[in-house]
Amino acid sequence: MALIVQKYGGTSVADAERVKAVAQRVIKAKEKGNQMVVVVSAPAGMTDALIKLAREVCDLPPAREMDMLLATGEQRSIAVLAMAICALGHSAISFTGPQAGILTTKIHSKARILSVNGERIKKELADGKIVIVAGFQGCTEDDAITTLDRGGSDTSAVAIAAGLKADVCEIYTDVDGVYTADPRIVPDAKKLDRISHDEMLEMASSGAKVLHSRAVEFAKKYDVPLYVLSSFNDNPGTLVTKEVESMEDVVIRGVTHDKNQAKITVFGVPDKPGTAYKIFDRIGKSEINVDMIVQGIGKDEKATISFTVPKTDLKEALKIVEEVVKELDNADILADDKIAKVSVVGVGMRSHSGVAARMFQALASENINIQMISTSEIKLSCVIEETDIDRAVKAIHNEFKNEIELSA
Numbered sequence: 407m408a409l410i411v412q413k414y415g416g417t418s419v420a421d422a423e424r425v426k427a428v429a430q431r432v433i434k435a436k437e438k439g440n441q442m443v444v445v446v447s448a449p450a451g452m453t454d455a456l457i458k459l460a461r462e463v464c465d466l467p468p469a470r471e472m473d474m475l476l477a478t479g480e481q482r483s484i485a486v487l488a489m490a491i492c493a494l495g496h497s498a499i500s501f502t503g504p505q506a507g508i509l510t511t512k513i514h515s516k517a518r519i520l521s522v523n524g525e526r527i528k529k530e531l532a533d534g535k536i537v538i539v540a541g542f543q544g545c546t547e548d549d550a551i552t553t554l555d556r557g558g559s560d561t562s563a564v565a566i567a568a569g570l571k572a573d574v575c576e577i578y579t580d581v582d583g584v585y586t587a588d589p590r591i592v593p594d595a596k597k598l599d600r601i602s603h604d605e606m607l608e609m610a611s612s613g614a615k616v617l618h619s620r621a622v623e624f625a626k627k628y629d630v631p632l633y634v635l636s637s638f639n640d641n642p643g644t645l646v647t648k649e650v651e652s653m654e655d656v657v658i659r660g661v662t663h664d665k666n667q668a669k670i671t672v673f674g675v676p677d678k679p680g681t682a683y684k685i686f687d688r689i690g691k692s693e694i695n696v697d698m699i700v701q702g703i704g705k706d707e708k709a710t711i712s713f714t715v716p717k718t719d720l721k722e723a724l725k726i727v728e729e730v731v732k733e734l735d736n737a738d739i740l741a742d743d744k745i746a747k748v749s750v751v752g753v754g755m756r757s758h759s760g761v762a763a764r765m766f767q768a769l770a771s772e773n774i775n776i777q778m779i780s781t782s783e784i785k786l787s788c789v790i791e792e793t794d795i796d797r798a799v800k801a802i803h804n805e806f807k808n809e810i811e812l813s814a
Contacts, residue, residue: 449482508565541562769788
């Protein structure tokens with residue numbers, strides 16, 4: 407008997423027919439003798455609809471109340487799925503995140519999971535029930551409901567799998583695995599049979615929406631076998647696993663892109679110790695993730711600092727920067743939300759040279775200007791104009807096509 411944690415995204419539970427299909431898939435696995443825990447997201451579009459509703463009644467909804475509202479989306483999914491499973495003759499019980507023992511930090515809308523107390527889930531599994539858990543949510547030590555960042559149901563599933571010491575965690579989405587690029591942009595993109603945790607982390611943080619980066623972090627830290635599969639077919643998926651030596655033989659594993667990017671540039675800041683700290687300390691305390699940072703030195707002992715944040719955090723980040731700039735003489739601010747990030751990822755970049763030159767050449771061949779560059783051991787990213795992103799992904803994927811085909 408294996409303990410399996412399955413996670414189904416919003417498109418998989420979008421309507422009654424899709425919910426019934428998920429119920430049948432779960433029961434099929436259960437009838438093979440497995441214990442089943444199922445984590446589900448809100449129906450596709452519901453979270454956005456709830457956010458829209460909140461903003462129709464309040465310009466700046468209190469964070470606590472937003473979490474109370476957003477948590478209802480997943481609660482609808484768990485109840486309906488439990489009903490569908492019961493209608494097919496099997497016993498199921500639904501739990502909210504707090505009922506499932508998911509303890510989080512106190513940062514509303516961007517909470518992080520601290521621990522999972524799986525005793526209640528284990529008790530129901532021992533009684534032969536299929537346990538359905540709401541993803542994307544938990545509670546604090548003082549019982550306040552919290553939600554994780556968008557995409558947090560993936561994280562919920564892997565955290566539960568780690569807490570229960572499950573044999574495998576299966577993430578079901580509307581695609582049947584991890585591809586070398588977005589197939590909607592690159593029709594000949596290849597599906598990967600396996601990918602290392604580090605590569606998947608870089609791809610997730612660079613815009614690949616098939617998995618949430620924090621879910622991959624959990625899988626790596628707690629050694630949870632993680633599969634990405636489709637809820638619409640039975641095709642083999644992609645295994646996210648430990649890196650093996652042969653993976654470095656492939657230079658590039660894939661090309662990713664991210665349109666949820668915005669750039670803030672501060673001109674004329676004092677070129678002296680502590681200036682950057684003033685800006686980024688306050689942004690960090692607001693739980694806003696900064697990706698790229700570039701500082702240039704100008705004349706008159708003044709500097710220019712540019713950095714990127716998620717487009718969804720631009721308004722809040724700008725407010726913070728404007729407050730800091732009041733303390734800096736004659737500093738100006740420019741914001742740009744018409745940018746995007748394109749990246750190449752691969753553990754083979756550690757042992758192969760020339761990747762940057764080839765990527766820049768591919769962009770130059772399409773007359774695409776590079777605004778910012780960042781690198782890591784296994785990733786190279788460029789900020790470009792948002793309108794150029796599709797051409798950029800195609801050009802870069804084509805440049806590394808031979809290597810990418812070897813990786814699939």
